[in-house]
Amino acid sequence: MRVLIFVLCVTTVLGFRHFQNELPNGAEVPHPCKANFVWWGVGHLNPRGGGRVNPFGVDFRNAGMKWTRALCEMDSDGDGETNGQELGDPDCVWTKGSVAAVTKDISHPGICTPYSDPACKEANAWVSCEIEDLKCDTFNEVGVKNMSLRIPRTFVPDAKTSYLCVKLDMPTDVDYHIIGLEPLIDNEHATHHIIMFGCEDQEEDVSETGVVVPCGMFTPQCPYQVLGWGIGVSRKCFQKTTGVRIGKTAYKKLMMQVHYSNPERRADFTDNSGLNVYYTPNLRPYDVKVLSVGSQYFEIPPGKPEVDIEGVCSSDCSSRLFTAPVYIATAKNHMHYMGRKQKLEQYRNGVWIRDITNVDDFEFDRFDAFHFDPPIEVLPGDELKTTCVFESSGKTTTTFSGDGTLDEMCHVLLHVFPAENVKESYCMTLKKYDLCKLINFPSEFPVIDGCKIKSIFNPFHPDMVSINSNLRKFCKPFDICTQECKQYITDMLSSNKCFSGDIVSVYRYLSVKHMSSSMDMWAAIDSCKTEIEMETCQQQCNVVEDGNVALTQG
Template sequence: MRIETFLKTLACVSIATAYPNFKDILPNGNGVPHPCKANYVWHGVGHTNPLGGGSRNQFGLDFKAAGTSWTPELCRKDSDGDGRTNGEELGDPNCVWKQGDFPSRLKDITHPGVCTLSDGSVCDADKGWVDCQVEDGLKNCDVMKEPETLNATIRFPETAVPAEETTYSCMIFNLPSDQDYHLMAYEPYIDNEMVMHHIVIYGCDPTGRKDSDGDGRTNGEELGDPDCVWKQGDFPSRLTDITHPGVCTLSDGSVCDADKGWVDCQVEDGLKNCEVMKEPETLNETIRFPETAVPAEETTYSCMIFNLPSDQDYHLMAYEPYIDNEMVMHHILIYGCDPNEDPVPDEQLNTVTKCGMGAGGSCNKMIGLWAVGFPGYCIDGPMGFRFGKSGFKQAAIEFHWNNPQRVADWKDSSGVTLYYTPKLRANDAAIMQTGQSHIEIPPGQQSYTVVGKCHSECTRTLIQAPINIFWATNHMHYLGHEMNIQVYRDGVFYTELTNDAIYNYDSPVETKYSTAVQVLPGDEIVTTCKYKSLSRPKTTFFGDATSDEMCFGFMAFYPAANMPFSTCTAWKDISMCNLWITREHEECKWSDFMFVNVNETKRVKDEVMANCKPFGNCLSECKATLEVLFAEHPCMKGDVYELIRQMSLQLDNKEMQAFIVAADSCKAEMAADAYLQNLQNDNTNGSDRLGGISSVLLTLIVYIMKK
């Protein structure tokens, strides 16, 4: 049988017989171990075939009789007769599990349809159909017991599994070569049986010079290992001029005719079709970090401020990334620095500094961005990003390095090439940001939705006249699987700006409009992000690292003057315009509350600090004070109080932190009081209802007795 046919057969069997929907409606249904072999899962729990399909075992018969549902009766039944209930075997001993919840126990799971003894062996009654001889395989492999036999374990380093249905991943490793050997046996080590489909081991041509794509260069030459000496963990002998070993390319870089049918060069050529880059007036300048050590930290933001040409006005029309170390580069942002503020001194220019998320200071007007998967950007229209004599004179470039393995010896000198022209377009452009910065994704979710609204009252404040959006893109991390940005006008859906029905962090989609989409003051812009957290055992929060999550949309628009402040993200249901423009939310003047210690603000703070004890017990006078403030003061209610708490920590406001700790000293007691009050209200209402029911029952009993 040809190997292609064999692999297709395996895939077909897996899809046809796994019954994943049944596994999802049983506690730990995806992780029932095979009783005869460690690290193997019995996928068809209700079948005699471990892969599913065919005849049912006794648990499968009981499951069918229960309507293929996890019922209390099925849970308490001992289908295989080994003295443990089905619930005890599947991690739900109290029979309280519901689909979508985590079972009360996630380990020590056993098979409810295979009778096993206390020592783990299969009962005699089931030995006839549980084939342990096959599963025990290598235990009877005599060559493994020979004294001359050696062994080596080859494992992938811990690697993120892409959020795709099918992925083939490979790793080349060295074999012992001091003498000749015969490979006599191999045994799998399955770390994640939820995704592993098959493993194939290939021997590499001992001449080491295979040319897979037939373009006259060996795979080693194309991948930077021309002498075939690279080992995992080493740096290849060449890090530049890398080419694709699976795509035949000619000396001029074009794709061979044989591969043109499947390589989409229209997309891959990106900036090669950027006409403005070919105009004789167009100038370019490459801005790169000096070679800089990448910190051995999962997430680092580093910035560098540099001068822009300022002898006259220019429009930035295109930019192209120069990625020196793709192992760490997550994204690059370019910010213009406010020309009305004092310029950064020369001695601080072209110096790399840690900067956090955002370049900070006066350099806060985004004019360009690159993320993994983007070829760069080219503007083709009546607009450009202005800099020079009457525009930005300095800019900041921000790197996000992602180093989850915390490698200590990596360096990077990436950057961007800016293409700009003195041939000014009719409009200045800018970039708007929308989305949600409060994210808490529960673990184990098939789909979890987060929404960020740029409310109509915000666009009335921020957008001074109509703007025209000509480009947009979505941004989430690895849990993101679907995202869109929609515009509502007068409360009714108007248009869609982006729609990634299948989002892939590593392959971002750019939406370009042949006709710009007009957005008006008073429109509502809604950013919706959906996440799949089945792979996470804990809550995932908003954050910088790719193991955290984000929910942002970026939209380029013109004219820039019509929206001077172009950030309209949200924190829960609080829009940024409330925070930074009006500095007020539902009558809470949060900025005064946090930073201006006068009048009403001073009264509230003094009252709390006088009656409450930070890090102490809940005092009765404190609780009385807080009950009034939490009920009446607009800055101590709901989301805005939670935001003030968070900002006090982020901004390291010691005075506000002391106030928050004092106010929280009675938090548990007040929550308990509220719970008891609700319980009392429920009981009062319930007593009335129960009294009515009792009267009816009494009437019926009397009526029956009289008859």
């Protein structure tokens, strides 16, 4: 019988999640002593909701489970601030479905704050500041060593979201398997997550180890995600038959990427966080690899109770990316604060086999990891479908997929083995398009939606050389729209399918991200974008007017 372990014992909160919408900033109430944690069940003693209620929960229930002026003007926790002041509705005018007057510096209306104030100590005796622990017996096995990998003490960038990276040398006397980790968090107010990437062994790589540099979410030199820590995780241990190989014949360098969330843009934050990594020379049977599935490029409109996003590792892609059967040891759902539900399904020959993950009460700061013993077999040609459900009721602007905490993601991270059976570290979609067809196998899928994929991602292809040459000749990027530029772009939009329809946004996204030279091309196109759109609109208006005249005369 398959044993499925859901790393945290999840309290059922389906009956309470909808109450968040009855309160201003109901899904944004912070935990008073766990940095970056959200107290999802605002009226409950349990941060996840369910069970006994706290002082605010008592008053909320007495108010008929609705936000009323009387409830707003109360001070449920007795800390001197009204419930309205703590939840961002100081004037008690908020109505359900609207955005609160204040969306920053929210505090919990049922917990006396500041939490560290001696006057609050007795009232807050029930509040737990401990992070759930996970035991890893394998850390005590004979031969197991550990090394502390930290980012050198540095200032945290004064930006809402930022990434800093540092390359670190690994032991290279023999091969080792990393079998687990523990977080070493120095600045819990800013450190959002830490990821370790394997670096390719390149002789021409002269970048220094131990030097902190700004970076993005992915870097070409170190593209292979191997380890990770996120909010709510105390430690992580791999399945006993797997490990991440480092050393003599494997990764000799790892890049530590630290993601900081600094919404107040404080300039005085410093950090020295990292990971305590456990490793052993007693190699396990299999090398493990992280495979990301889901959707990489999407938008979430504001003011919606539910927005479904789907991402598929298609049969076409898995049959090319997997050279033989692979086995899933662990699966971890990943969205950000707007995420509400997420599941990963496995299909074979179009027939549903199983839900690999299925979480109906997703919480960003809860570590939803599924461990499988025995592991789940995935064959080349199987389809892995990820579905993410987001809520944007409290948003007034569109939210995009992206690297930042305030952006969104729709990924499932899979620890799979044997690592050598998987060619890439991702199998995802961008909008409705398979990423593998665009990036990995353009020769096998040379034309998609009429767009010649193989040529547009090659700046030296004759078609692209001609396009860039003409844009330089006719256009003035970041300047005026010339008549000859507008005519050339208009002709190009009508004749080249890569610059029209759904594919153009995906092409632009990938080209800007992976080919810096494409920036000039898009700047030239944008120089006449407004004029072309206005001219097209006028032509359409003229057609409508002519049609109305004809109907009148008829």
